[in-house]
Amino acid sequence: MEIDSRPTLVIIGNGMVGYKFCEKLVENGATAQFRIVVFGEECLPAYDRVHLTEFFGRLGTADLLLASEDWYLENGIELHLGVSVESIDREQRVVHASTNFHLQYDKLVFATGSYPFVPSIEGANLPGVFVYRTIDDLKEIADYSRNVKSVAAIGGGLLGLEVARALEISREEGGIETHIVHRSSHLMSRQLNAEAAAVLQNKVEEMDIQVHLNKQTTHIIAEGKARMLHFTDGPPLAVEMVVISAGIRPRDELARACNLACSTAGGIEVNDELQTSDAHIYAIGECASHNGICYGLVPPGYKMVDVLVENLTEAQKRSGKPLQHFEGADTSTTLKLMGVDVAVFGAYRSEDARITFVNDDVYRQLVHRDGKFVGATVVGIWREMGKVQQAVAAHQRLWFWNAWRFQRRGKLWREQGMPGVQNWAEDTVVCNCMGVKRGELSRAYTTGCTTVAALSEITGAATVCGTCLPLLEELIIGLSTGSDAREYSPHLQHSWKGLLGASFIGLFLVLIIYFFKPIPFSTTVQNLHHTIDTLWRDNFWKQVTGYTLLGFSALALILSLRKRWTRFSLGDFGTWRLVHALIGAGTLIFLIAHTGFRFGNNLNWILMVSFLVLNLIGTLAGGITALAAKQRNSAVVHRWQNWLVQAHALLFWPLPILILFHIIAVYYF
């Protein structure tokens, strides 16, 4: 028999993170480098725990699996299912599994996840009282719930609401009365403030789910079919089934038993390289405690996977690159609870300034620091959510007009205010959970992944929380039709040269007006300037040039409104923008005719300067918009474009008042 000379890499736990670790090892060719052996206590290979609740809906067990047993076989990974590792001899570097199987390891990775926390409630082990973590738990709940008419979820956090959602799905089939019992004063108290939680509670109650706040369960008593929940105060609640969803705790019992350093709060202590207190042993996922934090979410676990795979594989060593470090992870959470979006991003709990939009249906709060997005809390549907998440991740600037629009209407951007996803910079992250960038998605699209499902399958985007699904849809529409974010879309490409030319002429005229000396008034009739001089000497011609200038300006304004009016079907947005730019240049010619390069004094000077600055910014906006059509991947270009377009629009508004005063002054004096 051939002896396997490869060092042995043992992975304890075949959950979401354990599986992702295997997948990345395969992708990085590590199966040639290591003999990889996985122990999974559950009888199924790793499945999508995030979408576990779908088990009550449309998805069966097979749909939830992340990979079949064959996948492990085909990739040379030894998978032992239904086998738990019971002890570890660190000195001999041997793991002892439940099947009396002993295996020597060279490297050992803990990916043991968490277990559901059950508070010390007397009666928590009664029949009809469940926890909610595995497919087996769900099967038991589904079986039991067939014969009950009421159920209570203990815990009003993320998990409790997930349970309520599951029960709501099963209720649709069987009609179960559902309660949420929560010991805090509002739902999701770890993530949401009271006001946001109130909006969520409204939604939950609209679904006929009864919420009981400030209720600490002390014991459960079986009275026939009923399970009586008793609280520290108030009357008991009679239900027929109970699901305890009061949080999770890291599974570190095995690590503690072999004296690996563990955090007092729970979790196997790891350093930035995810190494435990034993140099041969690592921990990733929910069981790892990094800087005292155990992350109860998938994305941080996947981030740990990336770091560890990089550090363990030969390719890394050969490349001579420094070791990768895990530097902590964002705890942004996005989920859909009973059709209600609930999300917290970035520094949503910080003490920074915030602006809020709230009504009966939605709660939206933006946290900003030094004028930049740093966090957000969202309850209820918000079409801009994906973009807000990006804005928070990229610490984009929160302009006061966006803040103003947000506070009035709950919307941050005009439809054209942000580039469509297809025009985001290559390295902008679209799927935060999986770290998938725009460039990767566009490349996948060009290789034939033209549906959301295909994009998702190839890149992994939208496979965790699903918030970026609308962004994927937008990307596909944008790439396939060239429409969507109209300011930037490919069908405008035809007008970019014209726009650049018109902007250039405009800029040239602005500079001429600024730098050219005023044309002197003629002193004799023989003067060469005699004819031109009439323009600003003769009242009639002054009025002609003045009113033409006014007319052109009004036309430019109407066109700038028109190009944003989608229902007007004649010509496309790009064409009308070009016309707008040409008329803008035209106004400058009439400005010369009207003033003879004279700035005048007081009001006239202000009017002249305002008009020139407006045109200067307009020409720059036009120029950069033309450039943006060519530099579709440059975030800098798009950012400048956005700023200049907004500034151009803003600078327009003082003009009507100044012009009005100018006309009154002219006629009065």
Ligand SMILES: Cc1cc2nc3c(=O)[nH]c(=O)nc-3n(C[C@H](O)[C@H](O)[C@H](O)COP(=O)(O)OP(=O)(O)OC[C@H]3O[C@@H](n4cnc5c(N)ncnc54)[C@H](O)[C@@H]3O)c2cc1C
């Ligand atoms: C209902 C629900 C909804 C969720 N929703 C979200 C969400 O929207 N977004 C999000 O980011 N996260 C969500 N999560 C959390 C997410 O599922 C976890 O973060 C993720 O599963 C952690 O992966 P893991 O591999 O670290 O642990 P697990 O997936 O728990 O896997 C650990 C595996 O190790 C096995 N194991 C433990 N000890 C041993 C041993 N001694 N020997 C052998 N095997 C062992 C366990 O049986 C388990 O199968 C949700 C969780 C639940 C339950």
